[in-house]
Amino acid sequence: MKNYRYLERRNLMIRRIGLWIxxxxxxxxxxxxxxxxxxQTVTVHGDSMQPAYYDGDTVLxxxxxxxxxxxxxxxAVILELENGSTTxxxxxxxxxxxxETVKIENGKIYINNKELKxxxxxxxxxxxxxxxxxxLEDDEYFVMGDNCNNSEDSRVSNIGNIKRSQFVGKITGTIHKAKRQ
Incomplete structure (x- = not known):
């Protein structure tokens, strides 16, 4: 009788441990x-997206x-960019x-000859x-940093137009704001 209860408790314990695992x-x-x-969370590096996102901010x-x-x-998006052998x-x-057609003239952005507001x-x-x-082709986007005079973006040849496959996701909010200087 004692053996039976011991085996029953042992089997019950094994089942519980199995369920936990x-x-x-x-x-x-x-x-x-x-x-x-x-x-995914990403930490912003650099000043190209100020004032929306600062260096050190963590975004979702x-x-x-x-x-x-x-x-x-x-x-506001996260892009995966390749530069030679690094990503x-x-x-x-x-x-x-x-x-669409994008042009920057007299300090303003024009989309299909209409000023972007x-x-x-x-x-x-x-x-x-x-x-x-x-x-822009059927699979291409033009991107810029909010701090447009301090941003490396689609205006420079090593980035250029962005393909749809380079988008990681959309920023939905800030999880942690870095200390502002």
Whole structure:
């Protein structure tokens, strides 16, 4: 009789431990899937997105938004950029959409010959490649930093137009604001 109770308790304990291990494994798998395919945090480096995002800010990136939809004008986004053999992430804002023509003239941005309102009140000092019409293909976007006079973006040849596949996700909010100087 004692052996039977001991075996019963032991089997119950083994089942409980198995359930705990299964629940922990499921939680780890779920966390991995959420981070890999749904959301991610990124720390901003540099001043190109001021005043929206400062160096050291941590932002939440929604990766799902662009799995089911397309980037929209003025979305703040995370891009995966390759420079030779290295890959880095960059925070920019979508300015031009596929099929549009972008031009910067007299310090202002023009989309299909109409002035873009709501992006920046600051006069753009360097038009770069956009000094002439930049025609975007079906899979291309034109991006810029909010701090347009201190940003390396689609206006420079080593970045240029951004392909749809280079979008990591849309910034949905700031998790941690860095100390402002």
């Amino acid at each position: 299964g629940e922990i494994a499921a939680a780890i798998l779920l966390a991995f899937l959420v981070i890999q395919f749904c959301f 990136v929604n990766k799902l938004d662009y799995r089911f939809g397309s980037p929209k004008r003025l979305d 880095h992430y960059s925070v920019k804002r979508v300015i031009g959409l596929p099929g 709501g992006f920046s009140e600051e006069e753009i000092l360097s038009a770069g490649l956009a000094a002439y019409d930049v025609a």
